[in-house]
Amino acid sequence: MRRTLFATVLTTALALSVAACGEPKVDQAFGEKVRAYLLENPEILIEMSQKLEAKQQAEANSKVQGALAQHRQALERDPRDFVANPNGKITVVEFFDYRCSFCKLATPAVVQLIKDNPDVRFVFKEFVIFGAASETAARAALGAKTQGKYLDAHGRFMAEKSLDAAAVDRLLAEAGADVAKAKADGQAAAVTQQLKDIRDLAVALGVDGTPAFFVGDTVVRGADMEGLKKAIAEAKQKAG
Numbered sequence: 001m002r003r004t005l006f007a008t009v010l011t012t013a014l015a016l017s018v019a020a021c022g023e024p025k026v027d028q029a030f031g032e033k034v035r036a037y038l039l040e041n042p043e044i045l046i047e048m049s050q051k052l053e054a055k056q057q058a059e060a061n062s063k064v065q066g067a068l069a070q071h072r073q074a075l076e077r078d079p080r081d082f083v084a085n086p087n088g089k090i091t092v093v094e095f096f097d098y099r100c101s102f103c104k105l106a107t108p109a110v111v112q113l114i115k116d117n118p119d120v121r122f123v124f125k126e127f128v129i130f131g132a133a134s135e136t137a138a139r140a141a142l143g144a145k146t147q148g149k150y151l152d153a154h155g156r157f158m159a160e161k162s163l164d165a166a167a168v169d170r171l172l173a174e175a176g177a178d179v180a181k182a183k184a185d186g187q188a189a190a191v192t193q194q195l196k197d198i199r200d201l202a203v204a205l206g207v208d209g210t211p212a213f214f215v216g217d218t219v220v221r222g223a224d225m226e227g228l229k230k231a232i233a234e235a236k237q238k239a240g
Contacts, residue, residue: 096126147182
C-alpha cells in the first residue's frame, strides 16, 4: 500500500511540476530539476505519502460513518447471524472468511475475548471472498447453527488448514453436529440470501478485506487484536 502511495505521490509531483510552466522546453527542464531534487530528498516524498494516506483514510472513515448510520440494524441486529453473549451491552461485529489466514490467526484471541467479556455481544458475519471452499464452510457453519453447534464448528473450521469437503464433514462430526442435516440446512435458499446480504452490507460499509471488526462507530481492520481490545474498552467506558 505504501509503495503504491509513494509511486502515486512521485508521479503526481512530477506531473504538477511539468504543468506549472507554459513552455514545453521549460517544462522538461523544470521537471528534471524537480525529479532530481525529490530523489535527493526522499523524506519529502515520504511525508507527502503519509499525508496522502491519512487523507484517504479520513475520507474512507467519513464514508463509513455515513453508511453505519444507515445500516446499523443490519450490521448489529440481523436475527440470522450467530451471536455470542447475546445479552451483552457492547456489540462487536466481525466480517471473516474461513480461508483467510489473518482471520485464522485472530480466532483464538476472539474466542478468548468472548469468554472473558460476557458483557460483549459478538456478531459473526460470513463474508465469503476466497472462493468455493470458503462458501462451503460458511454454509456448513450456518447449517450447524440450527443445532446449536455453530461456535464449535466455527473454531474447528478456523483451525483447519485444508477445508475440502471431507475436512468439513469431519469437523462437523467432531463438533457434535448431524453432518447431513447441517449440510442440508446450509444449502437452504435462506442461507444463500443471508450470504448475499452480508456481501452487500460489506460493500456498503467499505469492507474490502478480512477480518474487519466494528465496535460502535469504530472500525478495526485486520488481525489487530490490541486495536480491537482498545476499541472495546473505549466503548465500555463510553457506555458507563
